[in-house]
Amino acid sequence: MSLQATFAYSQTQQRLRCLFPLSGRANHLFVNSHPARGPASTPTVSAAYGRCHRRQIGRRRPMHRCGGSRTSALRAAAAAATTGFHMGLRAPPPPSYSHHITALCSSPSSRIPSQRTAQIARHLSTSSASSGQTRQPQSSFAPSTLNAMASQYNLRKVGAPNTLEHRVYIEKDGVAVSPFHDIPLYANQEQTILNMVVEIPRWTNAKLEISKEEVLNPIKQDIKKGKLRYVRNCFPHKGYLWNYGAFPQTWEDPNSIHPETKAKGDNDPLDVCEIGELVGYTGQVKQVKVLGVMALLDEEETDWKVIVIDVNDPLAAKLNDIEDVERHLPGLLRATNEWFRIYKIPDGKPENQFAFTGECKNKSYAMDVVRECAEAWDRLMTGKAPAGEVSTANVSVANSTNRLAPNELPALPPNQELPPAKIDSSIDKWFFISGASA
Numbered sequence: 001m002s003l004q005a006t007f008a009y010s011q012t013q014q015r016l017r018c019l020f021p022l023s024g025r026a027n028h029l030f031v032n033s034h035p036a037r038g039p040a041s042t043p044t045v046s047a048a049y050g051r052c053h054r055r056q057i058g059r060r061r062p063m064h065r066c067g068g069s070r071t072s073a074l075r076a077a078a079a080a081a082t083t084g085f086h087m088g089l090r091a092p093p094p095p096s097y098s099h100h101i102t103a104l105c106s107s108p109s110s111r112i113p114s115q116r117t118a119q120i121a122r123h124l125s126t127s128s129a130s131s132g133q134t135r136q137p138q139s140s141f142a143p144s145t146l147n148a149m150a151s152q153y154n155l156r157k158v159g160a161p162n163t164l165e166h167r168v169y170i171e172k173d174g175v176a177v178s179p180f181h182d183i184p185l186y187a188n189q190e191q192t193i194l195n196m197v198v199e200i201p202r203w204t205n206a207k208l209e210i211s212k213e214e215v216l217n218p219i220k221q222d223i224k225k226g227k228l229r230y231v232r233n234c235f236p237h238k239g240y241l242w243n244y245g246a247f248p249q250t251w252e253d254p255n256s257i258h259p260e261t262k263a264k265g266d267n268d269p270l271d272v273c274e275i276g277e278l279v280g281y282t283g284q285v286k287q288v289k290v291l292g293v294m295a296l297l298d299e300e301e302t303d304w305k306v307i308v309i310d311v312n313d314p315l316a317a318k319l320n321d322i323e324d325v326e327r328h329l330p331g332l333l334r335a336t337n338e339w340f341r342i343y344k345i346p347d348g349k350p351e352n353q354f355a356f357t358g359e360c361k362n363k364s365y366a367m368d369v370v371r372e373c374a375e376a377w378d379r380l381m382t383g384k385a386p387a388g389e390v391s392t393a394n395v396s397v398a399n400s401t402n403r404l405a406p407n408e409l410p411a412l413p414p415n416q417e418l419p420p421a422k423i424d425s426s427i428d429k430w431f432f433i434s435g436a437s438a
Helices: 003-019 025-032 039-046 070-083 097-104 108-131 143-151 322-328 332-342 363-381
Strands: 153-158 167-172 175-177 194-200 208-210 219-221 243-247 270-274 285-298 301-310
Touching (some): 270 363, 285 322, 285 332, 285 363, 301 332, 301 363
Parallel strands (some): 270 301
Antiparallel strands (some): 153 167, 167 175, 167 219, 194 243, 194 285, 208 219, 243 270, 285 301
16 A cells, blocks of 8 residues: 555544444445445435434444444545545435434334424534625615614504404605505515514414504404404414415406416405514514415415514525425425415315426516516506506505505504403314315
8 A cells, every 4th residue: 555545544544433422323424435345335314314214323433233344444445545436435415305204213203303303404504604704785785774674663552462452564764654555565675675564473373464444554354253363373373384474555356367377356455474483563564585385275366475583583594495495494384274274274274286286486477477477466556457446555556546644544543552352262273274284
């Protein structure tokens, strides 16, 4: 053996002694790259990296369990060092959804907890890694500028939550504004960051929404048959899965049939699901970027659901299109599809359907939907589309048919910070839907 090869062999031995006690991953990589081991070692590696029984992972000598001796691996590594071939000492990319299950457990009863543990660990490691780095702004607006934009809005609360009288008004510079019409859709000049209004915080059940019919469109709880509306908990979900809200200055036109969904709009602002890690609050104005969109068909109406991420979220820099969501938040899109399909079943309604066989369209398609709904809103405000019962009163929209001066606004009650009214305990009930996960 040449002097160069001897030196490389010695270095490789030291590296492997440090790496082997950590886990069985490096062993699998060497076995997979060593064809001399023959068919006997192939199944161990082909199923998934790290496929050792649970008791092997913490042992000091995983090599003998996973196929191949330490000496063979060291010789193969030394040969690779002399030829310049990379043996793959770095950890491989994160495994697929099914690989987490295979690698981390062998008992069917423990698959789900193990899978979730792996996903949480991966998310936490991503967050901690990014916390020590300076993320580049996602637009020409610095984060401080975006935060200032959000902080210019204040809330005026009227009545106690969980009551028919409860309203949340949004104010700017001490003047009440419409969250439907007066908050701009875009938060930057490039139109890559958008404003969303949070109606329903994640994990809550009260069906709060921008009131289309009332002047200045306050946020209130939806009413059905004279009673406040709450969404039911469909196992394994609790309330809403995301911060749910709407894009201001958008409108799903009920007079227009979409050429691909073959259904008319639902006469509401465009719905938004914000998937960041922080729980929002009703009336919050968030700056978000669009990732994709689903087309729910709700009672023969097109009800778009835009998937977005808060630009201040630790994962925002890594989530730029819909495929990134599945990569970094595996299972969330499937759970979103399931939630919208079944959430009305406990109330006696049929399962909702999706256009595009439930596929979540990408960012480009979603931005086209946003622009179409913004154009429809412009037609609404300028009188080119019938408003019906929708209140178009606003304080800032140029060329609108119902712009009001501050002295023309209705007088509002003072802000009231009241505790929520008690709700019926049945709201916390879990409903088990047969075939929900099919």
